[in-house]
Amino acid sequence: MIPNDRLSQVRSRFPALSRLHDGRPYLYLDGPGGTQVPRRTIEAMTAYLERSNANHEGAFPTSEESDTLLAEAHVAAATFLGARDADEVVFGQNMTTLTFAVSRAIGRTLRAGDEIVVTRLDHDANVAPWLALEEERGAVVHWVEIRPDDCTLDMDSLERALGPRTRVVAVGLASNAVGTVSPVARIVEMAHDVGAWTYVDAVHAAPHLAIDAAALGTDFLVCSPYKFFGPHLGLLYGRRELLDSLAAYKVRPASGEPPGKWETGTLPGESIAGLLGTFDYLEWLGREFGGAEIGATDRRAALAAAMLAIRGTERELALQALKALGEVPGLTLRGITDPARIEDRVPTFAFTLAGRTPREVAVELGRRGIAVWDGDYYAYELIRALGLGESGGMVRVGLVHYNEPAEIERLAEALREIARPSGTPAPTRQ
Numbered sequence: 001m002i003p004n005d006r007l008s009q010v011r012s013r014f015p016a017l018s019r020l021h022d023g024r025p026y027l028y029l030d031g032p033g034g035t036q037v038p039r040r041t042i043e044a045m046t047a048y049l050e051r052s053n054a055n056h057e058g059a060f061p062t063s064e065e066s067d068t069l070l071a072e073a074h075v076a077a078a079t080f081l082g083a084r085d086a087d088e089v090v091f092g093q094n095m096t097t098l099t100f101a102v103s104r105a106i107g108r109t110l111r112a113g114d115e116i117v118v119t120r121l122d123h124d125a126n127v128a129p130w131l132a133l134e135e136e137r138g139a140v141v142h143w144v145e146i147r148p149d150d151c152t153l154d155m156d157s158l159e160r161a162l163g164p165r166t167r168v169v170a171v172g173l174a175s176n177a178v179g180t181v182s183p184v185a186r187i188v189e190m191a192h193d194v195g196a197w198t199y200v201d202a203v204h205a206a207p208h209l210a211i212d213a214a215a216l217g218t219d220f221l222v223c224s225p226y227k228f229f230g231p232h233l234g235l236l237y238g239r240r241e242l243l244d245s246l247a248a249y250k251v252r253p254a255s256g257e258p259p260g261k262w263e264t265g266t267l268p269g270e271s272i273a274g275l276l277g278t279f280d281y282l283e284w285l286g287r288e289f290g291g292a293e294i295g296a297t298d299r300r301a302a303l304a305a306a307m308l309a310i311r312g313t314e315r316e317l318a319l320q321a322l323k324a325l326g327e328v329p330g331l332t333l334r335g336i337t338d339p340a341r342i343e344d345r346v347p348t349f350a351f352t353l354a355g356r357t358p359r360e361v362a363v364e365l366g367r368r369g370i371a372v373w374d375g376d377y378y379a380y381e382l383i384r385a386l387g388l389g390e391s392g393g394m395v396r397v398g399l400v401h402y403n404e405p406a407e408i409e410r411l412a413e414a415l416r417e418i419a420r421p422s423g424t425p426a427p428t429r430q
């Protein structure tokens with residue numbers, strides 16, 4: 001865990017955190033939509049654009065440097081994701097684009113009546129690409145329902161959704177709306193028991209939890225570096241045999257081998273350079289706050305230590321936030337609210353405030369320099385399953401390891417003001 005008295009060492013590495021709004025620090029609670037980046041990332045992007053900017057596979061130094069960088073980035077991303085082989089990692093524009101590409105490729109192997117399982121807890125980027133296969137390939141889609149009281153997956157409905165014709169189970173590791181962490185290792189086992197492939201959306205998990213694709217046993221896993229302190233980019237892990245055997249949509253001269261066969265067009269070299277900077281930052285965090293001696297070359301251990309330090313820090317922030325939000329009059333928090341179950345969630349909180357629409361709350365907070373999201377944030381099915389589709393969804397507050405306890409207090413104070421009908425004086429302390 002990052003001790004509170006050393007948090008400034010972390011925060012000072014993020015230039016965006018020094019932004020002011022009306023003389024007060026700008027408060028970033030919009031991490032689930034995209035986190036801020038450390039200076040190391042920005043410098044790596046700038047250095048690439050200043051010195052090595054070129055397309056790939058040319059016979060000249062800047063192109064050779066770009067090739068080397070891409071190879072290094074595959075290795076580093078494989079280390080981060082827990083992939084066994086650098087060729088199991090594919091770079092793309094973002095998670096959505098990668099998911100459309102893989103689901104189209106899988107679609108080519110389906111027969112009418114083959115079945116796909118999706119959940120009502122997932123971001124629509126792990127739902128809509130699969131739903132499209134109903135129309136395109138005659139696939140039958142089954143839904144895993146949620147338990148509305150705590151916004152967890154209903155595992156009985158998953159059991160019922162699986163069958164001998166299930167080909168794909170698409171599931172999220174952590175909900176981008178309410179923060180629920182789903183039992184994905186178990187879900188992968190259940191899917192494999194019926195012979196289905198698994199497609200895991202780790203976008204919302206990646207800033208909070210260590211990812212180990214090989215240990216999860218999943219066939220595919222996707223995440224987006226811009227949600228874990230990196231640049232705008234998508235990352236896909238795919239089991240080598242599947243990346244080999246599935247037919248990708250690609251132009252004729254492109255490599256027929258993974259990962260190149262899945263990396264369509266020209267990749268964003270500066271973002272890939274920036275991602276290496278993000279991994280450097282995370283390794284620094286792991287070595288500094290991970291609590292154990294880590295060998296200079298053991299990058300996986302340093303990253304695992306970073307995620308452990310992040311998890312410990314976020315656990316305290318999450319407990320504080322649960323208490324602070326619970327005390328705001330008229331605030332209804334959805335998802336897991338029991339502090340005893342803190343391990344089953346990440347610090348992402350969605351709520352409504354009586355008498356105010358989520359947009360009104362977000363606007364009021366925005367005026368105070370506090371960035372939060374409102375609406376459904378593409379957790380389209382969940383918001384509708386909770387009956388909030390017509391009323392503007394919920395306000396979403398996302399904490400990450402660079403947030404600090406004082407910021408939660410500032411949020412709670414602002415919410416109490418917003419909750420109070422205008423003209424009502426603040427309660428005075430006796």
Ligand SMILES: Cc1ncc(COP(=O)(O)O)c(C=O)c1O
Binds near residue numbers: 032093126
């Ligand atoms: C859980 C989750 N999955 C998928 C996505 C889509 O990611 P991208 O913007 O990289 O396509 C998001 C983005 O908000 C997300 O939070």
